[in-house]
Amino acid sequence: MSHIKVNSEIGKLKTVLLHIPGEELHNLTPKHLDDLLFDDIPWLPLAKKEHNKFAQTFIDNGVKVVYLTDLVTEALDTSKEVKEQFIHQFVKEAHINSFTLSEIVTEYLLNIKDTKEMVLKTIAGIKKIELPNYQKRTLRDIVDESTFACDPMPNLYFQRDPFASIGNMISLNSMFSITRSRETIYGEYIFKYHPYYKDTKLCYERDDVKSIEGGDIMVLNKHTLIVGSSQRTTPIAIENLAKRLFFKEKSDFDKIIVLFIPKARTFMHLDTIFTQVDRYKFTAHKECYDALRIIEISKGEKEKLIVNETDEKLKQVLERYLGHEVTMIPCGGEDLISAQREQWSDGSNTIAIAPGKVIAYERNDITNNILRSYGVEVFEIPSSELSRGRGGPRCMCMPLEREDID
Numbered sequence: 001m002s003h004i005k006v007n008s009e010i011g012k013l014k015t016v017l018l019h020i021p022g023e024e025l026h027n028l029t030p031k032h033l034d035d036l037l038f039d040d041i042p043w044l045p046l047a048k049k050e051h052n053k054f055a056q057t058f059i060d061n062g063v064k065v066v067y068l069t070d071l072v073t074e075a076l077d078t079s080k081e082v083k084e085q086f087i088h089q090f091v092k093e094a095h096i097n098s099f100t101l102s103e104i105v106t107e108y109l110l111n112i113k114d115t116k117e118m119v120l121k122t123i124a125g126i127k128k129i130e131l132p133n134y135q136k137r138t139l140r141d142i143v144d145e146s147t148f149a150c151d152p153m154p155n156l157y158f159q160r161d162p163f164a165s166i167g168n169m170i171s172l173n174s175m176f177s178i179t180r181s182r183e184t185i186y187g188e189y190i191f192k193y194h195p196y197y198k199d200t201k202l203c204y205e206r207d208d209v210k211s212i213e214g215g216d217i218m219v220l221n222k223h224t225l226i227v228g229s230s231q232r233t234t235p236i237a238i239e240n241l242a243k244r245l246f247f248k249e250k251s252d253f254d255k256i257i258v259l260f261i262p263k264a265r266t267f268m269h270l271d272t273i274f275t276q277v278d279r280y281k282f283t284a285h286k287e288c289y290d291a292l293r294i295i296e297i298s299k300g301e302k303e304k305l306i307v308n309e310t311d312e313k314l315k316q317v318l319e320r321y322l323g324h325e326v327t328m329i330p331c332g333g334e335d336l337i338s339a340q341r342e343q344w345s346d347g348s349n350t351i352a353i354a355p356g357k358v359i360a361y362e363r364n365d366i367t368n369n370i371l372r373s374y375g376v377e378v379f380e381i382p383s384s385e386l387s388r389g390r391g392g393p394r395c396m397c398m399p400l401e402r403e404d405i406d
Helices: 045-061 068-076 080-094 099-110 114-123 141-144 182-195 235-248 315-321 337-342 365-373
Strands: 015-016 065-069 148-150 163-166 169-170 203-204 217-221 225-229 255-260 274-277 281-284 293-299 305-310 327-330 352-356 359-360 377-381 398-402
Touching: 015 068, 015 352, 045 065, 045 359, 045 377, 065 163, 065 281, 068 080, 068 114, 068 182, 080 114, 080 182, 099 114, 148 217, 163 182, 163 217, 163 398, 169 274, 203 235, 203 359, 217 274, 217 315, 225 235, 235 293, 235 305, 255 315, 274 352, 281 377, 293 315, 327 365, 337 365, 359 365, 365 377
Parallel strands: 015 065, 169 203, 225 255, 281 327, 359 377
Antiparallel strands: 015 398, 163 169, 217 225, 255 293, 274 281, 293 305, 352 359
16 A cells, blocks of 8 residues: 555645755865755755754644655665665765775775664765775776765755655656766665555656656646656656556556746746645746646557647646636746746745645745735745755655645
8 A cells, every 4th residue: 555645736735755954065065066956055054943944834734744864764774685785776876986985985884883874974975084994096096086985965955856746656756967866766765665655656767767856746636747848857758757657557647737947947847936825826937937838748549648739828728627717826926026036046936735825935025925915824934044955845845645635
C-alpha cells in the first residue's frame, strides 16, 4: 500500500517533507556560487531560524512534518548491507577525481558509525583535510586545487525538485544540473527501503537521461497534471512521464497540460511564476501567463500519445479542465516594477496547506495583501536568508499526503 497521496495542489495537507539547511551552506564560497547554483551565500544561523518558523507554521496548522535526513537514516538502518550500498553508490556518483581518493572517502564514510551523522556529512560536503591520512598521491591529486573531495549540496533545502508526489506515485527525477544529480539518491533509498515508504511506485526514474524537476510538476486534479517545459524540464521527459502514467502504471491520469516558460534563471521552474492558492484561484506572474505557449497531451489508443497545441490562454484552459470560472491573481499587482521585483523574490511561489490557506514569504507584501483581498488566508514566514537560494515556500517542501477535495 502506498503512503503517498497527492491528488491536488490545495487539498488539506497532512504530511510534508522538509530538509533543514545545514553545514552545506557553510561550505558555500563566492568562487563556487555559480557551480552550485546560488546567487549569494545565506547566513546559516538565521536561515535555520527562518526554516524553523516555516516548519512550525505547518505544525500549527495540523500538518505532520518529516525530515529528509530522518527518513534516509531510517531507510539505511534497515540493514548493514543497505547502508554500505548507499555509501558505495554515493561515492561513485560524487565525481571524485581519482580512484585512490574514492577509496579514502569510502573508508571515511564507512567508519562513521552513526548513520544520521554519516548522511549529514554526505550533504555537507567532505573537505580533503577532513580525511584521515590524506596525501596527494597521484598526478590528478597534485593538479586538482579543489578544497573538497565531495562537493556540498546546498540546494537540498529545496525539497520540491529531486522528486515529486503524483497521485499515489513518486516521480524520482532526473536533475538538469550535475550539481544536483546526487540529491535524488536520498529519494531512491527512501522509496526502496524505508519501512513506511518502500512500496511506493515510481512513475519516473532518476537515471533517465532527460531531465525533469519537481518545481515544474503540479497536480491539478486526479486526472490532470500541469507540467512546465522549462530550462530544467525537457519536452521528451514530459512525454516519458506521460507514457509511464498513462500506459505502464495505468494510473487515473490521462491529461497533461504543458506550459512552455522562458528558459531563464528568473523563471527556472513553473512554480516561480504560477501556483494554485484555492479551488479556482491561482497566483501568476502577469508578464507570463497571457503569453505562455500551451500544449495538451492526452491518452490515446494503442499506447499512443495525442499531442495538440491550443490557442487558448491559460485562464481559459484552466476553466475548461476545472469546469468553473477561475481567477488569476497577479503577483505584485498591476504595476510592472512591483510584479518583476516580487516575482524575483518568489511572490508567486506559495504552498497551500488547505484550500484558500497558503504560506508565503513576508517580503512579498504587495502580493500577500492582494491575495488577502481575494479571500486567501496568508501565513507569512521570514525569508531574508532562505530567499538567497532563489526559491520560495513551495520550492522548500514536498507534500507526501493531502486530503482529497470534493
